[in-house]
Amino acid sequence: MSKEVGKTEYVSYLDHQGQYKGIFAWIFATDHKRIGLLYMYAIAAFFVIGAFLGLAMRIELIAPGETIMKPQTYNGIFTVHGIIMIFMVVIPGLSAVFGNFFLPIMIGAKDVAFPKLNRFSWWIFMIGSVMAVLSQLLKSGPPDTGWTFYAPYSTTTGTNVIMATSAAFVLGFSSILTGLNFIVTIHQMRAPGMKFFNMPLFPWAIYATAWIQLLATPIVGITLVMLIAERLFGIGFFDPALGGDPLLYQHLFWIYSHPAVYVMILPAMGVISEVIPTFCQRKIYGYKAIALSSLAIAGVGFLVWGHHMYTSGMSEQARWFFSLLTFIVAVPSAIKVFNWLSTMYKGSIDMQPPFLYAVSFIFLFIIGGTTGLILGSVATDVQVHDTSFVVAHFHYIIFGGMGFAFFSAIHYWLPKMYGRMYNIKRAKWAWGFLFFGFNLLYFPQFIIGIQGMPRRYYDYLPQFQWAQVISTVGGFIVVSGILMMISNLIAGVSKGEIATANPWHGSTLEWQIPSPPSLENFDEDIIVKENPYDYE
Amino acid sequence: MFSNASNFVHGVDNAFALIFGISLFFLVTLTGTMIYFIIKYNRKRHPKAEQVKDNMWLEVTWTGIPLILVFIMFYAGWEGFLPMRIVPKNTMHVKAVAKMWKYTFEYEGNKESDTLVLAVNVPVKVDLFSKDVLHGFSIPAFRIKEDIVPFKNNYSWFTPGEIGDFELYCTVYCGVSHSYMYTTVRVIDQQSFKKWLANLPEKKADNNLGRMAIEKNGCTACHSLDGAKIVGPTFKGLYGSTRSVTTNGQKRTLIANEDYIKTSITEPDKDVVTDFPQGVMKSYKGTINDKEIQLITDYLKTLK
Numbered sequence: 124m125s126k127e128v129g130k131t132e133y134v135s136y137l138d139h140q141g142q143y144k145g146i147f148a149w150i151f152a153t154d155h156k157r158i159g160l161l162y163m164y165a166i167a168a169f170f171v172i173g174a175f176l177g178l179a180m181r182i183e184l185i186a187p188g189e190t191i192m193k194p195q196t197y198n199g200i201f202t203v204h205g206i207i208m209i210f211m212v213v214i215p216g217l218s219a220v221f222g223n224f225f226l227p228i229m230i231g232a233k234d235v236a237f238p239k240l241n242r243f244s245w246w247i248f249m250i251g252s253v254m255a256v257l258s259q260l261l262k263s264g265p266p267d268t269g270w271t272f273y274a275p276y277s278t279t280t281g282t283n284v285i286m287a288t289s290a291a292f293v294l295g296f297s298s299i300l301t302g303l304n305f306i307v308t309i310h311q312m313r314a315p316g317m318k319f320f321n322m323p324l325f326p327w328a329i330y331a332t333a334w335i336q337l338l339a340t341p342i343v344g345i346t347l348v349m350l351i352a353e354r355l356f357g358i359g360f361f362d363p364a365l366g367g368d369p370l371l372y373q374h375l376f377w378i379y380s381h382p383a384v385y386v387m388i389l390p391a392m393g394v395i396s397e398v399i400p401t402f403c404q405r406k407i408y409g410y411k412a413i414a415l416s417s418l419a420i421a422g423v424g425f426l427v428w429g430h431h432m433y434t435s436g437m438s439e440q441a442r443w444f445f446s447l448l449t450f451i452v453a454v455p456s457a458i459k460v461f462n463w464l465s466t467m468y469k470g471s472i473d474m475q476p477p478f479l480y481a482v483s484f485i486f487l488f489i490i491g492g493t494t495g496l497i498l499g500s501v502a503t504d505v506q507v508h509d510t511s512f513v514v515a516h517f518h519y520i521i522f523g524g525m526g527f528a529f530f531s532a533i534h535y536w537l538p539k540m541y542g543r544m545y546n547i548k549r550a551k552w553a554w555g556f557l558f559f560g561f562n563l564l565y566f567p568q569f570i571i572g573i574q575g576m577p578r579r580y581y582d583y584l585p586q587f588q589w590a591q592v593i594s595t596v597g598g599f600i601v602v603s604g605i606l607m608m609i610s611n612l613i614a615g616v617s618k619g620e621i622a623t624a625n626p627w628h629g630s631t632l633e634w635q636i637p638s639p640p641s642l643e644n645f646d647e648d649i650i651v652k653e654n655p656y657d658y659e
Numbered sequence: 660m661f662s663n664a665s666n667f668v669h670g671v672d673n674a675f676a677l678i679f680g681i682s683l684f685f686l687v688t689l690t691g692t693m694i695y696f697i698i699k700y701n702r703k704r705h706p707k708a709e710q711v712k713d714n715m716w717l718e719v720t721w722t723g724i725p726l727i728l729v730f731i732m733f734y735a736g737w738e739g740f741l742p743m744r745i746v747p748k749n750t751m752h753v754k755a756v757a758k759m760w761k762y763t764f765e766y767e768g769n770k771e772s773d774t775l776v777l778a779v780n781v782p783v784k785v786d787l788f789s790k791d792v793l794h795g796f797s798i799p800a801f802r803i804k805e806d807i808v809p810f811k812n813n814y815s816w817f818t819p820g821e822i823g824d825f826e827l828y829c830t831v832y833c834g835v836s837h838s839y840m841y842t843t844v845r846v847i848d849q850q851s852f853k854k855w856l857a858n859l860p861e862k863k864a865d866n867n868l869g870r871m872a873i874e875k876n877g878c879t880a881c882h883s884l885d886g887a888k889i890v891g892p893t894f895k896g897l898y899g900s901t902r903s904v905t906t907n908g909q910k911r912t913l914i915a916n917e918d919y920i921k922t923s924i925t926e927p928d929k930d931v932v933t934d935f936p937q938g939v940m941k942s943y944k945g946t947i948n949d950k951e952i953q954l955i956t957d958y959l960k961t962l963k
Contacts, residue, residue, distance in 0.1 A: 194835050195936045263928060264938030269832050275809065276792040276833060281928065281941040357945075363810035369793060370808065403700070404708040412718055434795075434804045436813040439744050443737050450729035457725045458718075464689060465717075467696040471708040474697070482697065486690055493682030496729075500736025502667075502674040505743070505804045509795060509830035573675075575799025577830045580838035584826070659710060 133646060135542065135639045150246075153238035154642060158245050159224030160540070163533075165249065166212055166220060167609070173207040174602055176200050181564075181598035184591045187583055194581040198267040199282075201579060203259055205270025206287060210294045211252050213525050214383055217390035218336070219248070219301055221532050222329045224540060226305060228633040229323050231314025231651065233643045236307040244300040251293035258286035269579060271380075274361030274372040278353045285354055288347040295340045295347075298386075302336030305329055314632075316651040320411065323631045323655040327414040328393025331421040335382045335389075339425070343379035346372065370435055377428035385424040387521055389417055391528030392459055395481050398535050399463050400656040401629040402478035403470025407656045409462040416455035423452045433504045442501050449499035456492055460485060475627065476550040480531035483558050487523030491516060494569065509579075512572025515565045523561060530557070530608065537612060538622030542638040545615025553608035560600025567593045631655050663820040665801035666782075670739030672802075677735045681728055743803070746816045750782040757807045758790035759833055759880040760840040770859040775827060775844045777819050778852035784816040791877050795830030798844055806831050819846040835890055835939055836880075869958025872951045876943065884962060890939060892932050898959045904930040905937075920956050 136156045143151045149161060183190045183197055192200070223241065227234055235241050259265045266287040268277040277284050309330050313322070349360045350372070359365025361372040392413075400407045407413065429437060429445030463485060472478070494516040497503045507513060538544045567590035568576075576587045583591070625634040630652070636644060662668055699705070753775065754765040765771045777783055787796055787807040794807040796815055805815045829840035847855065873879060873894075881890035902919070903912050906929060913919060913930070922929055924947055927940035947955070 193936070194838070195939055198832075198835060198837075262937070264936070267835070273793060273832070279792070279941050280834070282938045363808075370811070406710050408711065409713055409718055412722075435806050436808050436811050439741075442740070446736060447733050450733040451726075453729055454722065454725050458722055460689060461721045464692055464696070465711075467693065467700060469705075469709040469711055470696075470700050471702045471705050472697055472700050473702045482693060485693060489686050489689055493678075493686060496678050496682060496732055497675070500674055500678060500732055500739075502671045502736045502739030502743075502802075503678060504736075505740060506671055506675075506799065506802050508804055509797070510799075575797065575826065575828065577795070577797065577828045577838075579832040582838040584841075658708065 133637055133641050135637075136642050137541070137639050139642045151242070153234070153242050155223045155227050155235050155238065155241060156540070156640065158241050159220050159222075161245055162215060162219040162223060162248070165252065166216060169207050169211045169252065171605070171609070173204055173212060174605055176204040176207070178598050178602050180204065181595040183581070184583070185595040186591075187585055187588060189582075195264070195267065197581040198579075199259070199265030202266050202269055202287075203255075206255055206266075206291065208521075209270055209383075210291050211255060213387045213521050214298060215248060215294075215301075216387065216525060216529055217394065217532065218305070218329060218332050218386065219244075219297075220529075221325070221394065221536065222301070222305060222332075222390065225536065225633055226326050226329050227308060227312065228636070228640065228644050229326050229631055229655075230309065230312065231317055231632055231645065231649045232308060232312035233645065234312075235304050236311055237304050240300055241304055244297045244304070247293060247300070248297040251290050251295075251297060254286060254290035254293060258283040258290060261286060271376060272347070272350060272372075273376075274350065274353070274367070274369050275363065277350060278362045285351050288350055292344050292347045295344045298336045299340045302333035302340070305333040306337065309333075314649045314651055320414070321651055321653060321655065322414075324396035324407065324410070324413055324417075325390070325393035328389045328396070328417050331417040332386050332389045335386050335421050335424070339379045339382040339386075342375060343383075346375040346379070349375075370432070370437065373432050373435055374428070377431045378425075381428040381431065382421075382424050384517075384520070385420055387525045389420060391484070391525045392417065392456075394528045394532040394535070395463060395484055396459075397629075397631065398477045398481040398531050399466050400658075401535070401627050402473045402475060402481075403467050404473075404628065404658050405466055405470040405656075406654060406658060407462070408465035408468075409458070410654065410656070413459055413462050416458050419455040420452060423448060423455075427452055430499055430504070433501050434508050446499055446501045450496070453492065453496060453499070456488075460489065460492075473627075475534075476547060476554060477531045477535035477627070479551065479554050480527050480534060483554070484524060484527040484531060487519050487527060487561070491519030491524055494519065506575075507572050509577055510572035511568040511576045511578050514578050515568035515572060518565045518568075523565075527557075530554075533612065535627070536633075537615065538626050539633055539638045539640070541616045541619075542622055543615055543617075543619035544622040544626065545611050545619050549607065549611040553604050553611060556600055556604030556607060560597045560602075560604055563597030564594050564601055565597070567591075630658055662800070664823075664825065665798075665803065665820055666818040667739070667743055667802045668820075670742060674732075674735040674739040678732050681732065743816070746784050746814070747782055750784040750816060751778070752784055752786065753777075754786045754788055755796060755807070756788045756790065757794035757796070757829070757840075758877050759792065760829070760836040761880065762827070762829075762840070762842050765862075766856060766859065768856075769862050770856065771862050772859060774842055776852065776855055777844065777846050778849045779819055779822050779846050781849065781852075782816060782818040784814060787813040787815065792833050793831040794833050794840070795828065797828045797830040798825055799828070800825040801844075804830060819844075822846050822848060867958060869954040869956075872947065872955050873958065876947055881940070891935060894959055895962050897962065898956070902930075903933040905933060906930050917956050920959065921952050924952055924955075 183192055261283050264282050266282045266284045352358050353360050359367040361367040361369055396413055427449045429441055430449045433442050571587045571590040622638050624638050756763045763771050764775050789807040789809040796807055797804040801817050803815050803817055805813050825844040827842050827844050883889050883893045886893050886895040897915055900915050901912055902915050925944040928937055931937050
C-alpha cells in the first residue's frame, strides 16, 4: 500500500489507487474485499448459466418423449448443471465471497493471513472454471456421467470426462488453499482481546468449514486422478473388468462429497446466525451451542458418507452404522433451528429483505432436513434412493438452504460492500417470486419420488406428468425471481441511495466502520465486545 | 400405503409414517411459532427488544428430545430394512441380467424372458448380474431397490402378495437410453405361472461366432440387427453400402468395407455417420481384438 494515505484520511477500498491500474487493479488485487467481489462476479455468472441449464431440463421434462432436445444432450446438460452448481457455485459460494470479504473485518483484522495466496486461489478457481467450460466445447462432446462420475460408466464413456474431472481437481486446490488461509487467519489475526468465544458466529461457521475444505478436498482430488489414470493407462482401480471395484470409487467420492455438503451449509447457517439477531435487535440465543454445533456437524459429517450407498451392495453392518451416524448428525442442526427461533422471542422484528430470506431459509431447511431423515433411515431410503425425492431433498438443502442464505447475505451486506442501498420494495417482490416458485418447482418432486420416478430420466411414464408440469411452471417463476433480484441489486450498486455505515443497526464489527470500508478496514481502534451480539 | 404388493411394504411404510409424522409435527409447530413471533414481536408492536438470558435446562431439553427421537426413527428404519437381507430357504431363483439398456430374466431350465413373471405368494430370490456398467433394480410397488454391480453378487428377495402388473426401473444412471431401461413385473397365480414357465421356449445356443462377439460386447444396445434406428446406425445392410459421414468436420461419402468397419470399432469418432451424435460410443480398441473384428465383419456381410 502507498505511504501517502494518512492514518486518518478515509479512502474507500473501491477508490483506492494501488500500483496497478484498470482491470489489473482487480485481478492483481490482494485486498480480501476486492477478491471477495471477484469471486462474487464469477459465481453469479456461473449461477445464472447453471439456472438456465436447469430451466432447459425443466422444459424438456414438461411432457413425456422428446420436447426440445435429444437424450444425449439432456444427459450432458444435467451433468454440466451439476458440475457448475456444485463445484463452481455452492462449494465456493458463501465461503469465498462473504468469508473473504467479512471474515477479516468481523474478527478485527486488516486482511487474511496470506493475501497473495488468496489472490492465487482466485486465479486457480478461474483456471478450473475455464477448464470446466472447455470440457463442454471440446470435440468428443460434453461429459454425460452426472456430476458424480460413477465408475465404470465414467471410465468407459467416449465423452470429455478427463477434462471435466481435471477441472474439478483444479477447483479443489482453490478450496484447499482458501480453507488453509482462513484457518490461519482465525488463529493468528484476531484483534487484541478477541478470544474464540468473542467471535461472531459467521467466523465460527467459516472456521468449521475451512477445516472440512482442508481435510476432505484432497481425497476427491486423488480419486479424480485415479479415474483419469484408469482412462488413460487402463489401471484397474474401479472397473471390475480390469480387476477394480466400483464401490471403491463410490466410497472415495462420498468421503469428500458428503462433507462438501457441510462446506455449503455451515456458512449458510453462519449467515442466518448474523441476520436474525440484527433484525430482532436481540442477543442471539445459545451462542455457545451454535458455535460448537458447527464443529460437531463438521466432525460427525466426516463419518456419514455411506448413506449415499445403502443400495450399492455394501455390507449390512455398514448400512446400519452409517444410518445411525446420519441420524446423530441431524441433532446439531435441530439445535440451531431452536436457537434461531428463540432469538426471535421478545425481539423487535424488522421484516427487511435479509430477514425475509433468513426466515424462509429456516422453513425450507426444516423441509430439507426432515426429508433427509427419510433418506437416512435405511428402509425408507431403499424406496426413495435415486428418485426425484433425492433431487427435491438436496435442492431444498442446497438451493433453499445455501442459496437463500446467500441471497440473505447479499441483501444484508450489500450496503456495506458498496456503500449504496438497493430498492427494498423490489427486493421483497423478487423474494416472493423466488420463495413461491421454489416450492412449486421442487415440492411435487417429493411426491413422484416416493411413487418411484427415478432421477436422471430424460423420459418418463405418463403418470408422473402432472408433477413435471407444476415443476416446470415453478422453474419459470424461479428464474424470473432470480433475474428480478439481480437487476435490483445491480441497480442498487450503480445508482442506489447512499447507505449509512450501519443501516440495519447491527452490532458486529463490520457495522462500526464506514461503508464501503477503507483498504485496511480499521482506521481507528477497535472495541471488542465480550458478546458480539450485545445490543444493550 | 399399506398395500400387500410385497412382504416388505408394511415395514417400510411404517417407517415412512413414523418419520413423516415426527417431521410434520416439527414443521408445523416450528413454522407456526416463527410466524407467531414475527407477528407478535413485529417492530411496530414491539419497538424495544427485551434481552433474554440463556437457559441451560431448555438447551439440554431440546438436545435430549431430538436425540431420543432420532434413535427411534433409526430403529424403525432398520427394522423395516433388515428382513430384506434375510433370505428364507427354498425360494424360487431368477437371475436378472442387466446390460445397456435392457433386462433379461433367466429362469431355471435355461429359459429367459424380457419381463419378470412371478407367481403370487411364492418367495423369490433375484440374483443381480450386470454385463457392463452399474444398473439399478427397483420395483417401487414392492419397496425394493438394489444396485446391479458388475462382478459383484448383489441380490434382492421378496414375496409378491398381489396379482397384477408393476413397474421395474433402472435407477442408476447408465448412459444415453437410461430412461428407457424399464420393464414390467407380472405377478400371476401359481397355476398360470407353471403353465407360463412350461411354455417358455429354451434358450437356443448361438453358434455364429461373429454374432456372439457382437452380443458379448453389447453392440446391439445401440445398433439393431433388424433395420430399426436406435442410438446408432443399424447393422442390417451395412456392409457394402454407401455411407455419408463427417471426418474431422468434413462431410464425405465412403463405401462400408472391412477397413471402415475396423475404424468404426477402434476409432468410433473418426468417421461419424450423418445424423448420429459424436462421442456416444467408446473406443473398443484393445477390447475387441483383430480376430473378433474379422468374425464380426464376416457376420455383417450376411446381414442383408
